[in-house]
Amino acid sequence: MAHARITRIDVSAALALPGVFLAWTGTDVLPHCEGLVGEFAVPGCNATTMPLLATGEVVYVGEPVAVVVAESRYAAEDAAELIEWDFEELPVVVSADAALAGGDVANSQLPDNIGITGGATYGDVELAFEQADQVVSGRYYTGRVSAAPMETRGVIASYEWASGQLRVWSGSQMPHFVRYCLTAYLGFPEQCVEVIAPDTGGGFGQKAHVYVEEMLLPLLSRELDRPVKWVEDRRENLMAGTHAHEQYVDIAYALDDTGRITAVRTDALGDGGAYHAPPWSMAVEPWCAVVMTPTGIYDVPAAEYSYTAVATNKTPIGAYRGVGYMAGTLARECLADDAARALGMSPFDFRRSNVVREFPWTNPQNIVYDEGSWLETIDALEEMVDYTAFLQRQAELRLQGRYLGLGLSCFVESSGESTATSKEHGLGDVYHDTATVRMDPNGTATVTVGLTAQGQGLATTMGQMAADTLGIRVEDITVRMATSTSQAYGSGTVGSRGAVIASGAVARAGGIIREKVRAVAAHMLEASENDIELADGTASVAGAPDAKVAIADVAAAIYFDMTAWPEGFDPTLEATLAYDTARPMFSNGGHAMIVELDPDTGFVRFEKVFSVEDCGTVINPNVVEGQIRGGVVQGIGAAVFEELSYDASGQLLSTTFLDYGLPTMDVAPPFEIRHLETPSAHTASGVKGMGESGLIAAPAAVLNAVNDALTPFGAVLRELPLTPEKVFSAMNGSSAGEAS
Template structure:
């Protein structure tokens, strides 16, 4: 892998970078790679019992009979509950999005009366082993009357049948906005290009499935919940709000977690049921999801249709954008993000993308179907929005006879700050440079020559480009910028010990993204010590630092900001005492490489360790009125919405005999501000792009007309494997943010946000000799072969007009 690095305008860093920017090896890896991690399945509590759920085998039905008496006396069974048993404790979890046009739903902990998707929990058994619990589940006597299943978003929109009785018109969300004279832009347009794009339903499929352990203490009224959640503090809040446990008595513990990708950034019925079960049986209870349950019952992602149109003037500039997103939200709003997580994010967060379009209009609609609820997955909404904007950009380039690079250069925002039609301000970015750099990386003239030569031999090569901008470091400012009221609040605690080493606690949980390493780098540079002298505790317990959740590319931005603030308090105390010891002014003291020294006088120094020892044990070293604590807790939230940007180009070759897509090369440009650790950034890029390749060409959660999920194992649901992963060339541009510690921006979602558009554009480039353009994901071999044969297999529904739907006019 080749790595290149350039710098944009630099601002004065908050800290003297020594560790930040270095390829520090991940501190987590020796423990995890040697099998010494402790994941939730590894935890066994004394006297624990095991939990299994009865899940609906049908997509939509009315429960007419439920009898658990036959299993309550089974050997090894301690408890069996139905929806009627859990109802007195909790009516369900409300899913509601704070925008006009959202119709809330309540997701029951166990279904009562009506089941609305295959996999919905309807009963639960607690037994001495998982085997006994599952065997008992098979003996539960229940009957149902099957109801019509709604499995298509357009049929749901037409209300041919009702998917969930809580939503009689099937609408979970509907709204929109218009900014500028959009109608005039399209009336005056010299050319209009438009298209409908479909993103298939997928699963985040983390390596580790979901799991919960709960322990209730009768004497203390305490509740301990182990969960591999991405939002431990939010889960703690929900346990108190919905179940009535006293907040001070609830602790959520997050062990090592084998990936989350957004799927674990929800509150699920299982997480609320287990504490109730533990209290009822007076024992710890444990539930570990199997893979079939994960594919059926954990939140799904992405499925939506996006209609988009560009109004173009004679020069090929975009003068207006119209977008409509229709999301298949599944049976309920998945709390807390709801059905808005796809269509709302797709059109509202960046309606024009990187393009300097002066007018924009969008509508978003989410409908209920009898499928598993859709929730968060890496790059929520942004992936579908970027797919539509970037693939239509390629369509426009072809219509105008321009290269994909030239069309984007013609329309890209060039000067910052820039305010988009919504009024959202982008302070900084390298949008034009990203286009230029990625074109140089692929050597476009050489590629065109090679492509032409191979076509003469019956080989079909394609190049796809995708340029993106993403909201970075989810924060209160980002929420307010987009008209929401979400408040984010995160803290970090830094403690410097007597020997000059530091302990750091943050409120964000680790999901395998190297958070402990990057946070240690930030703390080390702020304190002026070596990174090896910093230990980091991520949010393994809600008894420590507070966090709003590991999501929205906020880990490095928010955690490093909180750590820099807390470490800054300690730093100033060390400087004050060092100045007293060296008979200098604190303003003249700098902390570098474990030494406190007078600036410009390297011979006049004292080690940070000696200063720390003096603070703990030598009162004579203190300046007047010195407060000797070397522990500080600080909160952090960015003052402004921030945005990262970049570009991906992917080269593919289509096999005309099998329709299989061979991925030849990936070229990635990333601007996430100051790069804390290039190794970790590049790992995030590679992982995200490969997930994007999976969503583009391999993965699809397929349902039949009755609402049965057909892809319930990895034999049926095709994840990309290493044999299809191409080589990467990665280029770093650094445009430090003025609004974060050390100029850091988030970047964890960029690969999945932008890669599917690059894949679809590459395939369409390879198909150009056949005069066919595909717009639906995934790009299965059947679709590719049909396109090369002159036809197209599509999952896209009938035109919007056919079902009376609003769409770009």
């Protein structure tokens, strides 16, 4: 039941089953913790408290109501089947529009169903629309999806009574936050808690939340005085792991007689599910969609936005790669193509006529963009596509009954989540990470960062950064990721911040070691410290190639030979330093896609993807291109294949990979990727974040390509996913294919 009042739960039969050690309901857990508070630090947010186990009310299918601990998963599942319960059904709210309209209440904690609402105006938007020569508008919908990580969520907890030590293993992107919550909510002394995040098979934001299981298992372990393990299966992940991306975005451009955008209005309505999912809340979609980059890459003088997230009787919405940015970019970029068609312009020319050309540039919110390659991205994509040749081939194939479409999508994202970014958008969040760099007597080094690894290549890029800083081979670097008791602290592997923040901390800490090595090498070579260069495992004197010493020998001297030290030298070859960017920074890029529609089936075939990425200095091109390919294919999935579908009673219908379609290699198209490099003036080596760019912009490129292919049919689609039924209906004149 998606919404019901709990009138009785009886676990006695479960407890009587052989092999069962414990069975708890919400009343057993409540004395330990009232629940996890979800809120967002802006006016208009109404907090919710998510119980570890539901007590009086259940508000979505998949909400935990009881927990059983047994000697095996099989025994635990058998026992769970024996729990008896009675529920009194309550009205179910499954539509964001219905929730917004009032009436039935999805969660009694939010009597008007409003989780968060707000808005702002910058510049004279009303005058711009009154004086506009033309107004284009549309309503876009991004469907509800799952991050669907290869590895589902899992937790192990082990409490030792003698020492009071708690160790928790969790596939979390934020182990330090989980540790903090164990103290804040459950009262475990923080110095006695260790949270270990092993290498994890995918996170994408779904694992950047604190979940009730991470709080429950420590309580169970303490109660039973033995380790307790929980690993969800795929059905549980699709049903109870946070969902993502579902929202409606209404957008309008005011255009002058030259096709310039003079103002933009945007309103986002997010379906937040039953609770705020801490720590990010329902704001992850509608707030991010309209607040983070309201004008995109366009030089628009006035902007107005509003946002609302409502509660429904669905699984809570959480973070997923490109939070909010995906829907906001979809609306802006798809409306740009609509405007280009209305004006008889090419999608490249419309964007060129509106793109920001000179930096630094200040947007209507008074946020400064210091650098970017926004125009260069448009030009590069047009060249890569060979637009003139494409138009000719498109026209020829239409005569044969084949329908090609080209879709373009350009983006700018606030990358490297930082305190500066938070401050620019009126928030009070503080982000920083530390890194520890230690050089050993043999000249090798160990680097510890506060981030976790979910397949982003962090060990490779952090190793490269340390090797460049210390002047030794990357093979001589060992990189260790976070546990909450390691020397390094991390604010989480989120927001495209890994390479930016962690590499900054590594460079700062490594810089301390580098300068000590240079000082001792200068003393050993009887040279000025300013003339010492470190590279390829050697310390050498500039201009004197024969004056050199192995860095390994310098390290050994620091550990074992005081005669090699300059006066007053401190031989500590270990440093821990923090890093946070002084200013927000922005990555940019774009994607173009060529698709072909099958008029007999409505299927979308992807012919090729063209991607341009500017993430500042590229540390490792293979890692960057792997992130682009993976993110774009995820975007293709969100645009065409993936949909978490509910029926009118709030039952999730997509609970297996037979029902929930993921993109697979047989639909992944060939890629052509081009790198632009506009280094940031505010980060180590000029790097910027880029992990989310593929999913941010790819769905808009897909939708634009499909609508371009639909041009002969006079149809425009604005809702994701672009199922075969929708595309087929659009190609055959059905109302299902008309504009939303």
